[in-house]
Amino acid sequence: TIIKPTKESDGTTLLVGPDAVEVRYNLNNNDPTTNSTPYSAAITLAENFNQTVIKARAYKSGYIKSEVASQNIDKCATPTIINNYDGTITVSCATEGATIRYTTSNTETAPSDPVTGSTTVGADGIVTLPAGVRILKIRAFKAGLCMSAVQSYHLPVCPAPVIRNNGGTITIACEVEGSSIKYTTSAEGTPTTDYVVPFSLGDATVVRAYASHAGYVDSEIAQWKTATPITSANQVDLDDPNGNYIINGTFD
Secondary structure (H helix, E strand, O other), X not given: OOOEXXXXXXXXXXXXXXXXXXXXXXXXXXXXXXXXXXXXXXXEOOOOOOOOEEEEEEEOOOOOOOOOEEEEOOEOOOOEEEEOOOOEEEEEOOOOOOEEEEEEEOOOOOOOOOOOOOEEOOOOOEEEOOOOOOEEEEEEEOOOOEOOOOEEEEOOEOOXXXXXXXXXXXXXXXXXXXXXXXXXXXXXOOOOEEOOOOEXXXXXXXXXXXXXXXXXXXXXXXXXXXXXXXXXOOOOEOXXXXXXXXXXXXXX
């Protein structure tokens, strides 16, 4: 082999060969050919470099092409995510000096992977979660290294509250301590009234509520409603001659 790549500490890779030799290289893990990029100066590996191997080969008139030489490129460590359940998350990376960037989505559709133009995490590693966020992706970058794998985090969904009628007094509770609960006595629409203490059902026939907590996706809407009285329109038919009891009505 008449070429050997060497990696420098400043994040560049030098491809070294004898005089009058043409060096061609690839950054896509493929073996170089005469159509590959010609080497002319030290290669600076940008933050968004995403390959783990550089391959090079030397050519010279009158000589058989060299063997392929390769240089492994270290990869940034995959960042970690800790949910603080206070509206923030803490992210970190084992690669010293790496920059962490992130993207978010407010739907069940995952956001795009972070790139060098994505939002940067501050030096303290704290990210304040945007309102309504469901999914977060992070990735680490450092010049001279291959960017890390993408780490995805789906926020947990807050459990739906439990609604109970205790003799005309409604209580609502969520198993996540410190959750906020909003309710309504309307059969439609989003609950908007803050639940603070048990309240009288009054003439209402339905109670709907959902729970929210920092670091969680809002729960589904839970519903309680009064039982439907049996009338001639929804009575139970017990007259089947074969002894098979058929329920025509709907019970809550």
